[in-house]
Amino acid sequence: xxxxxxxxxxxxxxxxxxxxxxxxxxxxxxxxxxxxxxxxxxxxxxxxxxxxxxxxxxxxxxxxxxxxxxxxxxxxxxxxxxxxxxxxxxxxxxxxxxxxxxxxxxxxxxxxxxxxxxxxxxxxxxxxxxxxxxxxxxxxxxxxxxxxxxxxxxxxxxxxxxxxxxxxxxxxxxxxxxxxxxxxxxxxxxxxxxxxxxxxxxxxxxxxxxxxxxxxxxxxxxxxxxxxxxxxxxxxxxxxxxxxxxxxxxxxxxxxxxxxxxxxxxxxxxxxxxxxxxxxxxxxxxxxxxxxxxxxxxxxxxxxxxxxxxxxxxxxxxxxxxxxxxxxxxxxxxxxxxxxxxxxxxxxxxxxxx
Numbered sequence: 001x002x003x004x005x006x007x008x009x010x011x012x013x014x015x016x017x018x019x020x021x022x023x024x025x026x027x028x029x030x031x032x033x034x035x036x037x038x039x040x041x042x043x044x045x046x047x048x049x050x051x052x053x054x055x056x057x058x059x060x061x062x063x064x065x066x067x068x069x070x071x072x073x074x075x076x077x078x079x080x081x082x083x084x085x086x087x088x089x090x091x092x093x094x095x096x097x098x099x100x101x102x103x104x105x106x107x108x109x110x111x112x113x114x115x116x117x118x119x120x121x122x123x124x125x126x127x128x129x130x131x132x133x134x135x136x137x138x139x140x141x142x143x144x145x146x147x148x149x150x151x152x153x154x155x156x157x158x159x160x161x162x163x164x165x166x167x168x169x170x171x172x173x174x175x176x177x178x179x180x181x182x183x184x185x186x187x188x189x190x191x192x193x194x195x196x197x198x199x200x201x202x203x204x205x206x207x208x209x210x211x212x213x214x215x216x217x218x219x220x221x222x223x224x225x226x227x228x229x230x231x232x233x234x235x236x237x238x239x240x241x242x243x244x245x246x247x248x249x250x251x252x253x254x255x256x257x258x259x260x261x262x263x264x265x266x267x268x269x270x271x272x273x274x275x276x277x278x279x280x281x282x283x284x285x286x287x288x289x290x291x292x293x294x295x296x297x298x299x300x301x302x303x304x305x306x307x308x309x310x311x312x313x314x315x316x317x318x319x320x321x322x323x324x325x326x327x328x329x330x331x332x333x334x335x336x337x338x339x340x341x342x343x344x345x346x347x348x349x350x351x352x353x354x
Contacts, residue, residue, distance in 0.1 A: 004293065100139075127139045163195070166198045167326075195249065220258075270296070271297060
């Protein structure tokens with residue numbers, strides 16, 4: 001008998017895990033996951049468990065700074081997940097089996113980040129550094145002004161990219177076009193791979209707060225419609241710009257925010273194509289749902305709902321609000337990670353000295 005997650009994969013979805021917890025990576029790999037993604041919140045949550053205190057202590061003893069320790073631990077944890085998914089990368093000849101590594105979010109810190117020009121150069125330098133020597137590591141860059149500006153050069157350099165924090169078709173097009181320009185500067189496209197992470201549930205949180213006039217039938221569907229329309233545009237573009245590997249959407253932020261929503265709401269909506277990067281709890285709920293999933297990523301609501309969304313949703317305002325929120329959510333967790341390591345330094349040093 002096919003399980004719910006197996007049916008999701010069988011209908012065409014690549015299942016990635018929104019975590020690099022070594023235990024969860026192993027169990028979700030057994031369930032069919034073929035990739036994973038990381039961010040500072042995930043790293044912090046792992047370090048809080050105490051399971052990595054020995055590794056932290058060794059780095060402390062070697063005299064590394066809090067920031068150096070944060071990046072060394074991130075590098076190790078991402079590499080451990082890469083090792084689990086590397087066979088998938090080989091089997092698919094580079095079309096799947098990746099783990100995303102997020103570049104320094106403090107570059108986008110509204111309080112102390114460098115100028116846009118400096119950020120661009122920092123993204124290029126760090127992208128080269130953290131991708132070097134890694135077959136199945138994706139470098140995650142946000143669709144901010146600086147992030148978008150660095151994409152062409154990174155792709156030309158041979159870096160595999162996950163462009164994240166995408167909320168609108170404008171951002172998607174800017175990212176895709178920059179990536180394609182970079183790809184055309186390569187000697188060949190054999191290992192050219194890119195993905196575009198479109199955030200879903202945050203859009204529905206936005207419309208509840210800022211577009212309250214939407215009808216009951218439409219409220220809660222904007223995130224799905226928006227992502228499906230961008231997915232369709234991505235399909236269309238790459239069908240006329242064929243490449244050896246798939247250039248795909250990642251449907252991100254697929255965990256539901258409202259208790260009354262079924263945990264399978266977004267998972268079911270995008271079933272059938274590209275990548276879903278789901279929180280561990282969402283995968284658990286999906287597996288327990290008993291649902292047999294079928295392709296629905298290409299199905300849109302009735303035209304009346306699409307017309308209402310077109311009339312009522314100001315996508316420029318949506319992008320501005322969600323990017324402002326997203327950048328804060330981007331930088332603050334990195335600060336929290338550094339604070340956690342400072343706390344661990346105090347705890348572990350006092351333990352050693354006692």
